[in-house]
Amino acid sequence: MKRCPECGRAYDNTMMFCLDDGAELLYGPASGAGASDEPATAILHSTAAPGEAPTRAQIHTTEQTAVLPRRAEAEPQENLRDSTEKQSFSANRAAKPLAALVVAVLVLVGGFFGYRYFSSAGSKQINSIAVMPFENRNSDADTDYLSDGLADSLIYRLSQLPNLKVSPTSSVMRYKGKETDVAQIANELEVDAVISGRLVQRSDDLSISVQLIDARTKKLIWAEQYDRKMTDLLATQREIATTITQKLQIKLSGEGEQKLAKKYTVSDEAYQLYLRGQYHLARRSKDDLLKAIDYYERAIKLDPNFALAYVGMSYAYSSGIGNAFLPFSFDEGLSRAKNAAIKAIDIDPNLAEAHTAMGTAFRLEWNWPEAERALKKALEIDPNNASAHYFYGLYLQSVGRTGDAVREIKTAVELEPMSLIMQANLAGAYLFDRQSELGLDQAKRTFDLDPNFISGRFWLAYAYCVNQKYAEAIELIESAPKDEVSQRLLARFRGYAYAKTGRRGEAEAILLKLTADTAFSAQSAAMIYRALGEKDKAFAALENGLTGKQDMARIKVDPLFDDLRDDPRFREILKRMGLPE
Structure with missing residues (x-):
């Protein structure tokens, strides 16, 4: 348990700053000091600059206010005033011109150095950010889709901003459920600021707490609590993204504002079903893929123009038929993957993810010209889309351009350094390019990141075989999990x-x-x-x-x-x- 040393309010250990007064929270009981001894200050039409902790007034006050001067410590004594004033009158008259000159010089010098100081402090623009997985305070795994999905959606929206580097979902998910210092997170992810939050759902009521911290100074930039209905989830998500942009003082063009506030669906219920689908798609087991498809289908029934739901469905079918997971023929699964991608493009031609899904389906069909066209279109729309670079790299492997494939998949890994599937396939890219030792080293590193990740074990076994290390391959395979998917992939x-x-x-x-x-x-x-x-x-x-x-x-x-x-x-x-x- 943490407490605010100013107001004494109790918080759980995931929070870092008080939502009432911005004070840094401490473990253990409150100090009982009460209010601060500093002057009570409010802000005129302003919020804290990046890197500065907001005052109580910044968190709670939106109207024009002014500096509230501290009450004088004591009134001046009046005894002997008359005689003193009479004796010093002449001296004061003579000293006034000199005093005025000294004051003017001090003002100029102070203004110069003050300008230098504050302009320097204000220039610490935040250019990179990480959105941590939101804590699910329900202690119910069935609602993890909501906390994970909210963070993922914020990442997606903030990634649309041209001058802000946002750590991808694959990079931040490893911190889920862990108490990690903000400075450590920022150092490992190479970002300036960190967003964290928690979520509580009770029936139709939703409580979301969010805080934005400048990791360079460990100071709170902004904190807010949203008490809304589940039916307001979409609007709340857009509101949070917009507020974060404002607090970071990012200037948006008209196109940037449209991207940030874009409505991908008009149905809150469809959006919740989509989040559930995304949650299961990320797990990629046979059962999870079937559940993902079901949730996408239900979302589309509620909103037939929900392009992202069609994209998710296309990926689920492609992944399923590529690994022979789904209970229907390859041709049927491929047809469904293509149709879903086509529908997504019809709804939103400027959605890079839709073209990536289309290119992925064409690659499985061995329609190489169309696969290349679709994947290049995705990269034209969004040059920083890691998935587009990754799938374009897989296409390049298929047609024999192995050197170019290494370049594309390396780019994908640079954009999403903690994506295990991309790290694993980078090992494959090296092996296909006949860089056998480099491929083995990369496969070992990926496996060490998560020995339970089946694709990591798959590519390490392959690397051992390519490098003729058969005993190592057998040992690795025989120690694998005994589930159906693992055994089929490694057979x-x-x-x-x-x-x-x-x-x-x-x-x-x-x-x-x-x-x-x-x-x-x-x-x-x-x-x-x-x-x-x-x-x-x-x-x-x-x-x-x-x-x-x-x-x-x-x-x-x-x-x-x-x-x-x-x-x-x-x-x-x-x-x-x-x-x-």
Whole structure:
């Protein structure tokens, strides 16, 4: 428990400054000192400049006020006044010109240095910011979507501002549920200011507390509590984003104001369903993807013009069919992914995310010209969109431009340095570009960030196989979680490593399981057959994969197929995929 040393109000440990008077909160009981000894001061049409702690008047007063002078300590004594005045009258007359000159000089000098000081202090413009995951005070995981979604939405809106660097969601989510010092967060994320908050939902009532802190000085810039209805969630989110922009003293163009205040849906209920969909999409398990699709569909029924909901649905279908997670055919899933992206673009042609989703679906379809066109359009709309750079990098891998792919995925990682999926695929980009040792090092770093992240384990196993470290690959795979998704993704490398280490029977057993699975990866089977030295069966598996298209988009650059490249059958497969030899 923390308390304000000024007013004694109690706060939970996540708050740093008092909402009443701006004082820094302390652990333990209040000091009991009461009000400060400083002069009571109010502000004329002003708010605290960035880096300055607001006074009580700044937090609560919006009308014109003025400096309230302190009451005089004591009245001057009047005894002997008459005689003293008479004796000093002549001397005072003589001293007045000199005194006036001295005062004038002091004013000029003080004004000069005051200007230098305050202009310097005021020039500490905040150019970068991090929005921390909001604390869910309901202690109910079912409402995490709301606290996570509110922070994510603020990040999305503030990212539209051209002169403000905003840490992406993937970078800030690692701080969720942790008590971390603001200065440490700012140092690790390389930002000037930090926004934190907490959220409490009781039935239809919603309480949101937000505070903006200059991390360089640890001073509170602004704090506010919003007590609203759930039906006011959209308007409140826009209001918070607008207020933050004002407190940061960011000047917006007309276009900037429109982006900040843009209404993506007219339905608060649809927006809440969308937030739920985003929450499950980020988790990407089979069950989560199905839940995400359901929430997006329900949001769209309430607001058929909700472009972002269509974008989320497109990503969910693409992710599901790319990993064979969803309970329908590849062609059906691809068609749904494309249709959702097309609808999003029809609603909002200037939404970069919609074009990125479209390019992703085209890449899975092996429609390379359209994939490139859509992804370039996304980058034209938003050059700082990490997802657009990332998926463009995956496209470049597929068509054999591995050096350019490394550049694009590195750019994505620079924009979202804590995105595990991007970090993991950067390892793949290095491996496809034949930078094998660098790829292995990158895969190890990503795995160390989160050993439970399955894609990190996937790419490290692949890196071990490319670098012919089969014992390490087997150890890594055999220690993996036993869930269906993990085992399916790692099966190819398990079989490949078993075959390369002489464990032929175990490799063949894995092949039997793969071919019995209706959602098996043709490339996985071909990889194991190739390791067993059975080229004809490897090509037969790839032929089967031409009808399903899944998981074959990078065979052109995969080092594990290098000894098949001189075979005319391999070149024919690339031709049928629309890829240059």
